[in-house]
Amino acid sequence: MTKVSILLEVEQSNDSAFEMHAAAVASETEALRQSEQALSDLAEFGIEITGDVEPVPMFSTKTEAHLEFGAFASADTNPDAASDTMVVACEVPSSKLEALRARPGTKVWPNSRLTLLDDPQATALGPDDDAVIDLADSRGGIDCRPFRPAVEIEVLRTLLGARRVWEDGYRGQNVVVGIIDEGVNGDTYPVLGGFAKQGAQQPGQAPISSHGSMCAADILVAAPAAKLYDYPFLGIPNSGGALRMFQAVLDQRRIDGTPHLTNNSYGFVGVPPQASFPNHEVHDIDHPLHRKIREVVASGAAAFFAAGNCGAQCPSAACHSSGIGPGQSIHASNALLEVITVAAANSRHERIGYSSQGPGMFEPQKPDVASFSHFFGNSGPGRPAGGGVNSFDNGTSAATPVAAGVGALLLSAMPGLTPDQIKTSLIQGAINIGAPGWDAGLGHGVVNAAASYDILRRQGAGV
Amino acid sequence: MKWLITTQKCDLSEGLADLLAAEGCRLDRDEPPIPLGEDEQVIEVEGPVDLPDRLAHNALILKVSPSSDLTLY
Numbered sequence: 001m002t003k004v005s006i007l008l009e010v011e012q013s014n015d016s017a018f019e020m021h022a023a024a025v026a027s028e029t030e031a032l033r034q035s036e037q038a039l040s041d042l043a044e045f046g047i048e049i050t051g052d053v054e055p056v057p058m059f060s061t062k063t064e065a066h067l068e069f070g071a072f073a074s075a076d077t078n079p080d081a082a083s084d085t086m087v088v089a090c091e092v093p094s095s096k097l098e099a100l101r102a103r104p105g106t107k108v109w110p111n112s113r114l115t116l117l118d119d120p121q122a123t124a125l126g127p128d129d130d131a132v133i134d135l136a137d138s139r140g141g142i143d144c145r146p147f148r149p150a151v152e153i154e155v156l157r158t159l160l161g162a163r164r165v166w167e168d169g170y171r172g173q174n175v176v177v178g179i180i181d182e183g184v185n186g187d188t189y190p191v192l193g194g195f196a197k198q199g200a201q202q203p204g205q206a207p208i209s210s211h212g213s214m215c216a217a218d219i220l221v222a223a224p225a226a227k228l229y230d231y232p233f234l235g236i237p238n239s240g241g242a243l244r245m246f247q248a249v250l251d252q253r254r255i256d257g258t259p260h261l262t263n264n265s266y267g268f269v270g271v272p273p274q275a276s277f278p279n280h281e282v283h284d285i286d287h288p289l290h291r292k293i294r295e296v297v298a299s300g301a302a303a304f305f306a307a308g309n310c311g312a313q314c315p316s317a318a319c320h321s322s323g324i325g326p327g328q329s330i331h332a333s334n335a336l337l338e339v340i341t342v343a344a345a346n347s348r349h350e351r352i353g354y355s356s357q358g359p360g361m362f363e364p365q366k367p368d369v370a371s372f373s374h375f376f377g378n379s380g381p382g383r384p385a386g387g388g389v390n391s392f393d394n395g396t397s398a399a400t401p402v403a404a405g406v407g408a409l410l411l412s413a414m415p416g417l418t419p420d421q422i423k424t425s426l427i428q429g430a431i432n433i434g435a436p437g438w439d440a441g442l443g444h445g446v447v448n449a450a451a452s453y454d455i456l457r458r459q460g461a462g463v
Numbered sequence: 464m465k466w467l468i469t470t471q472k473c474d475l476s477e478g479l480a481d482l483l484a485a486e487g488c489r490l491d492r493d494e495p496p497i498p499l500g501e502d503e504q505v506i507e508v509e510g511p512v513d514l515p516d517r518l519a520h521n522a523l524i525l526k527v528s529p530s531s532d533l534t535l536y
Contacts, residue, residue, distance in 0.1 A: 181535065182535060211535045233533075237532065237533040237534075237535070238465055238530045238531060238532050238533055239467065239528075239529070239530045239531055239533065240465060240467050240507040240530035241530075241533075242533060243467065243497055243505060243507075243530075244497060244507075247497045247498070265535060265536050266533045266534060266535045266536055267533060267534065267536060268531065268533065268534065269534045277529070279515070279526075279527070279528050279529060280529055280531060281528075281529070281531055284528065286526075287467075287528050288467050288469055288497075288499055288505045288526075288528055289467075291499055291500070292497070292499060295499075295500075306536040308536055309536050316536075318534055395536050396536050397535060397536040400536075
């Protein structure tokens with residue numbers, strides 16, 4: 001006897017359809033009971049319940065339930081709803097099929113086999129934009145050593161949607177980004193100024209291989225027309241050196257309103273015990289450095305901070321065990337509410353396993369967003385600092401200036417944006433990876449310039 | 464050890480630099496203090512590990528914070 005796999009829809013109303021279905025999902029026995037009840041009047045058709053799918057409630061488009069579903073777009077839990085019919089997966093002898101179709105009150109639907117489509121990665125790394133978009137398959141996985149291959153800048157520009165903003169004529173022009181780091185090479189990158197003590201390395205004098213030069217290259221990914229200020233740390237970077245640089249930022253902003261934002265790809269790699277070190281930067285939210293950063297942000301300059309490279313899956317060798325993993329790897333200035341904290345993802349929207357994880361030790365919802373790392377920006381074949389395919393811009397140090405470049409791009413289009421508006425638009429425009437909402441790995445998702453730009457344009461913000 | 468000392472705004476030459484030196488601090492007297500807020504300032508010094516205790520009861524000193532080493536990410 002040949003049997004046919006079908007989906008059988010029968011009339012059966014239930015006032016608490018969602019609750020009833022949840023019970024069926026939770027218990028095979030309950031699912032079987034519901035299926036048998038739904039098919040109790042159809043014994044003469046020789047129907048066999050397959051049991052691989054729980055009975056599914058259906059809602060008539062003529063009932064008010066469909067109108068109520070409009071409220072499901074909110075984050076609040078909505079009331080249950082009344083269903084009109086139930087769909088049960090079952091098998092029926094082919095000889096009975098026509099009679100079943102003819103029976104009033106039942107509908108017979110095919111239950112056809114579905115096929116998984118080809119792995120999109122098979123087409124990865126193509127030069128055209130469509131193939132690049134295929135890279136962003138949003139699996140939400142983890143990229144750990146050995147890391148996936150780095151990609152070209154053009155891939156990131158496509159994934160960021162930068163061209164959407166460029167098409168309107170904005171490429172970061174008239175925006176100055178301050179890079180607080182170990183110095184930028186001004187022969188290669190557009191360093192307009194900055195600050196350094198007399199006798200120390202001056203702005204623009206760093207070698208092309210410097211960490212600050214990498215930050216410069218990465219800001220220009222989304223904002224190629226932006227200009228730079230160089231604030232090199234004086235000797236060994238410490239919070240006193242950073243404090244002095246932020247004061248220099250504030251001094252310059254008082255004079256001419258620049259730099260418009262700052263990039264900060266540094267931080268701490270361990271958490272000393274609070275009982276012994278209550279005034280340490282990771283514990284004292286009113287440390288002078290944190291206060292000064294709040295002053296700079298209050299002056300209207302957004303501050304982008306790297307989340308850190310002490311994620312649990314493959315932390316940097318520099319990380320102390322006290323500062324690795326969720327809840328203890330984003331701290332100090334990098335965890336301030338006022339700053340924009342950036343995690344690292346690769347071009348496939350996978351979190352890079354060294355990217356530090358929230359909650360932040362000051363503001364819990366850190367990181368705010370993620371951005372791209374592992375690409376040929378300053379380093380790599382044909383790039384200013386040179387190197388082979390295994391030499392590429394990396395770390396949350398690289399992801400942060402990419403996000404800061406997006407901030408610069410938005411500012412070039414809407415010069416009046418406040419730091420809070422920039423942050424909010426980056427969050428609202430982010431491509432969420434994994435479960436909806438914020439998560440400790442990638443925050444609210446991966447930045448997308450096109451989406452943030454369109455959101456701000458609709459709001460008429462910052463003009 | 465490097466420290467950041469927060470004080471009320473004042474001229475370093477008016478005794479504060481000498482006071483800090485007496486407590487074992489080394490500071491660059493030519494380096495201007497960093498203003499903080501409306502009426503405070505921060506001075507970078509190198510000093511002994513127990514500097515917070517040494518300065519705890521000095522009315523001029525508002526806070527003694529470490530200037531810890533940062534790492535490039």
